[in-house]
Amino acid sequence: EDQVTQSPEALRLQEGESSSLNCSYTVSGLRGLFWYRQDPGKGPEFLFTLYSAGEEKEKERLKATLTKKESFLHITAPKPEDSATYLCAVRPLSGGYQKVTFGIGTKLQVIP
Amino acid sequence: SQTIHQWPATLVQPVGSPLSLECTVEGTSNPNLYWYRQAAGRGLQLLFYSVGIGQISSEVPQNLSASRPQDRQFILSSKKLLLSDSGFYLCAWSVSPRGGVGNQPQHFGDGTRLSIL
Numbered sequence: 001e002d003q004v005t006q007s008p009e010a011l012r013l014q015e016g017e018s019s020s021l022n023c024s025y026t027v028s029g030l031r032g033l034f035w036y037r038q039d040p041g042k043g044p045e046f047l048f049t050l051y052s053a054g055e056e057k058e059k060e061r062l063k064a065t066l067t068k069k070e071s072f073l074h075i076t077a078p079k080p081e082d083s084a085t086y087l088c089a090v091r092p093l094s095g096g097y098q099k100v101t102f103g104i105g106t107k108l109q110v111i112p
Numbered sequence: 113s114q115t116i117h118q119w120p121a122t123l124v125q126p127v128g129s130p131l132s133l134e135c136t137v138e139g140t141s142n143p144n145l146y147w148y149r150q151a152a153g154r155g156l157q158l159l160f161y162s163v164g165i166g167q168i169s170s171e172v173p174q175n176l177s178a179s180r181p182q183d184r185q186f187i188l189s190s191k192k193l194l195l196s197d198s199g200f201y202l203c204a205w206s207v208s209p210r211g212g213v214g215n216q217p218q219h220f221g222d223g224t225r226l227s228i229l
Contacts, residue, residue, distance in 0.1 A: 004155065032215045043118075043202050043220030044156075051215065087156075097209050098146065098169070100218065102155035 002027045002092050004103035012109045013078055021073040021086055021106045029093030033071050035064050036087040038105065044087055078110045114139035118203050118221035126229050131176075131190040133224050135203030138184065143205040145186040146218060147178055150200040162186060163208065198228045 003026040013019055025033065032051055036044035048057040050066040057064045061082065063074045073086055085105040092099060115138045125131060137143050147159040158171045160178035168178050175194050179187045186203055202223045207216040 032217075034217050036220075041223070041225070043204075043222045046217045046219055049215070049217055089156075091215065097206070097215070098144065098158065098161040100158070104153060104155050 002090060002099075002101040004088055004090055004101050006086075006088055006103035006106050008106060009104070010107045010109070012111065013075075015079060015110055015112050016077045018074070018076045018078070020075070021108070023071040023073070023088030023103060024069060025071070025088070025090045026069075027090050027092040027101075031091040031093045033066055034089040034091070034100070035071070035073055036089065038085045038087055040085075047086075075108070078108075080110045080112050083108055083110045114205070114219065116203060116205055116219060116221040118201075118224055120224060121222065122225045122227075124227045124229060125193050127195055128192050131188070131193050131197070131226070133188040133201055133203075133226075135186040135188075135221055136184055137186075137205045140184070140205070140207070142183060142208050144208050145180060146204040146206075147176075147186065147188050148202040148204060148220075150202060150223070156202065160188070193228050195228050198226055200225050 005024045007022045032049050034049050035047040038044040048064040053068045055066050061076050065072045085107045087105045089100050089102040118135045145162045148156045150156050160170055162168050162180045165180055176190050200223050203221045204218040206218045
């Protein structure tokens with residue numbers, strides 16, 4: 001069974017204090033790994049797709065990286081508007097394209 | 113650009129009442145469509161997905177059903193709601209995979225918060 005574990009569950013940072021969120025996954029072959037941002041009471045907003053180990057993607061203060069067992073979302077010099085829950089999801093090679101397993105997320109709070 | 117609309121944003125229903133949540137997508141054709149439920153402390157749970165008009169696959173046995181009467185319209189229904197149906201319901205779409213090139217992300221609507229009394 002595919003599994004996604006995100007850590008920490010919650011993270012509180014001072015504005016400008018860089019950190020990383022972790023997504024560990026277990027799949028029988030990875031078709032793709034996705035990062036989303038979810039604001040309270042809203043649907044997840046797509047951020048990145050990573051396909052293979054060693055790949056990196058960047059967007060503003062966020063950088064996502066991928067290894068064979070985990071992915072990191074690095075947040076550089078965060079601002080209060082980066083506060084949100086960040087979700088990780090994996091799509092395995094086996095099964096249809098609808099088979100996406102989501103983690104519970106990391107709730108990030110950035111304090112001014 | 114593509115957009116997805118879900119309504120209503122919030123809904124309070126008594127136990128045993130019917131349910132109809134609607135989702136529409138604009139700016140794309142023949143999308144894959146999905147219904148998820150998100151419970152506190154749990155990951156998103158896929159309820160239904162559809163690859164075309166009238167084609168519905170159910171992922172978990174439950175009190176709910178889904179229909180796709182038009183290409184870009186997806187409806188979640190129930191004849192009689194249970195207390196356990198409370199939750200945050202999300203509709204999503206993705207580009208339909210063609211020729212093996214289908215590793216596209218899912219894009220979500222803003223959800224419906226459903227409370228059963």
